[in-house]
Amino acid sequence: MSKNEKISNSVIRRLPRYYRFLGELLNEGITKISSRELAERMSVTASQIRQDLNCFGGFGQQGYGYNVSELRGEIGAILGVNEDHAAILIGAGNLGRALAVHLDYGRYGCRLCGIFDSNENLKGEILGGVKVSPMSELESFCIKNKPIIAMLCIPKDAAPEICEKLTELGVKAFWNFSHYDIPQKNLPGVTVENVHLGDSLMYLCYGINDKRASDEKPEN
Amino acid sequence: MSKNEKISNSVIRRLPRYYRFLGELLNEGITKISSRELAERMSVTASQIRQDLNCFGGFGQQGYGYNVSELRGEIGAILGVNEDHAAILIGAGNLGRALAVHLDYGRYGCRLCGIFDSNENLKGEILGGVKVSPMSELESFCIKNKPIIAMLCIPKDAAPEICEKLTELGVKAFWNFSHYDIPQKNLPGVTVENVHLGDSLMYLCYGINDKRASDEKPEN
DNA sequence: TAGATTGTTAATCGATTAACAATC
DNA sequence: TAGATTGTTAATCGATTAACAATC
Numbered sequence: 365m366s367k368n369e370k371i372s373n374s375v376i377r378r379l380p381r382y383y384r385f386l387g388e389l390l391n392e393g394i395t396k397i398s399s400r401e402l403a404e405r406m407s408v409t410a411s412q413i414r415q416d417l418n419c420f421g422g423f424g425q426q427g428y429g430y431n432v433s434e435l436r437g438e439i440g441a442i443l444g445v446n447e448d449h450a451a452i453l454i455g456a457g458n459l460g461r462a463l464a465v466h467l468d469y470g471r472y473g474c475r476l477c478g479i480f481d482s483n484e485n486l487k488g489e490i491l492g493g494v495k496v497s498p499m500s501e502l503e504s505f506c507i508k509n510k511p512i513i514a515m516l517c518i519p520k521d522a523a524p525e526i527c528e529k530l531t532e533l534g535v536k537a538f539w540n541f542s543h544y545d546i547p548q549k550n551l552p553g554v555t556v557e558n559v560h561l562g563d564s565l566m567y568l569c570y571g572i573n574d575k576r577a578s579d580e581k582p583e584n
Numbered sequence: 585m586s587k588n589e590k591i592s593n594s595v596i597r598r599l600p601r602y603y604r605f606l607g608e609l610l611n612e613g614i615t616k617i618s619s620r621e622l623a624e625r626m627s628v629t630a631s632q633i634r635q636d637l638n639c640f641g642g643f644g645q646q647g648y649g650y651n652v653s654e655l656r657g658e659i660g661a662i663l664g665v666n667e668d669h670a671a672i673l674i675g676a677g678n679l680g681r682a683l684a685v686h687l688d689y690g691r692y693g694c695r696l697c698g699i700f701d702s703n704e705n706l707k708g709e710i711l712g713g714v715k716v717s718p719m720s721e722l723e724s725f726c727i728k729n730k731p732i733i734a735m736l737c738i739p740k741d742a743a744p745e746i747c748e749k750l751t752e753l754g755v756k757a758f759w760n761f762s763h764y765d766i767p768q769k770n771l772p773g774v775t776v777e778n779v780h781l782g783d784s785l786m787y788l789c790y791g792i793n794d795k796r797a798s799d800e801k802p803e804n
Numbered sequence: 805t806a807g808a809t810t811g812t813t814a815a816t817c818g819a820t821t822a823a824c825a826a827t828c
Numbered sequence: 829t830a831g832a833t834t835g836t837t838a839a840t841c842g843a844t845t846a847a848c849a850a851t852c
Contacts, residue, residue: 462682555791571775
């Protein structure tokens, strides 16, 4: 990270998408690309790409463009996709087990190392190669294994308490799928991603209604 | 929708969160709230709340505040949570079946009415009260039932083709969980939500790395 | 009425885009 | 070298916050 200023959240949010598109280019055997060409592919402006990348350093070459493989490596390093952060999943219901099985954690700098559920019947079940443990074992597990990411797929009411407990146990990042909003402000040094699939679906519904409204009165 | 100007995306993205918090207030038996109090709860500014709400109309009462139930109703109507949009799910793998079973579609203005998977072995299985059908029946189903929302939980390679086909069949909104980025720009009148769970996880990892970096050199 | 709080305008802040000199 | 494209500064645009008059 060659520059010393704080990187804005808008920029950081775009990095994973750059990383993905560069991976695709690599798969297609494309070795170099200009900001203009990449912008075209990604439906963004070339200016934005150059600005974003220059927050971290001069990864390009004037008159030439960017080396795809190299740039992807740089962005990957910034994001930390080569790390091996220990992650635990709390809640092995429908969504929890899908996340356990469906995601390729290694690609995103993490490793799923523990799954916990309050339902004793699930004890011992294997999901995504990891055994489900009862909640009673959560604390001792965390003390021993020091997970720094916790994925929450639990009911809303259980979330605040578990969130607090895990924070005390040293968790540094919450990937929260519960209906509870984890308030980032009370947790200095902790990164929070409140996913809220319902919000995302409502946004879609708004879009549908809105489109219909403008169809009805297209005078604008 | 009393005002006639285009509502910015930033505002629309915040509406579901307002809707959620107002629902919580209602559950707690709170009947009125000021922008200041709501702002406090949501960790935003009161100014932002008032600006956002006034995009749609004057829902408050000067000197008093907002009626919680009424305001929630208004925002719900704007979002369209009382609609009954027909939705289909393509892909009944781990993530697909979790979404089928886990989400309360009725709360978000939708109804799951069809599930399709290329794996013939899943044919006839019931998920979230809906039967899984083979892909061969997709077209006739759409012609008959006219779904307007499609949830895509399919491999990246299959996505572009299915997306195009569904657009032709009248789908107006994509909730896309595949690793393919649906390009909104080619689809006028269609709303697209590319979810990308992997991006979300990488954002978390960045946060962890970043926090660690600032721990190491805390001179800022 | 007096106090409170909205609705709305104005000021600020930050993010995006445009432009162009530097340079490969 | 000439052409191309970056890195970076300046201009624009949009979103957020502050301030306050309107009004319940």
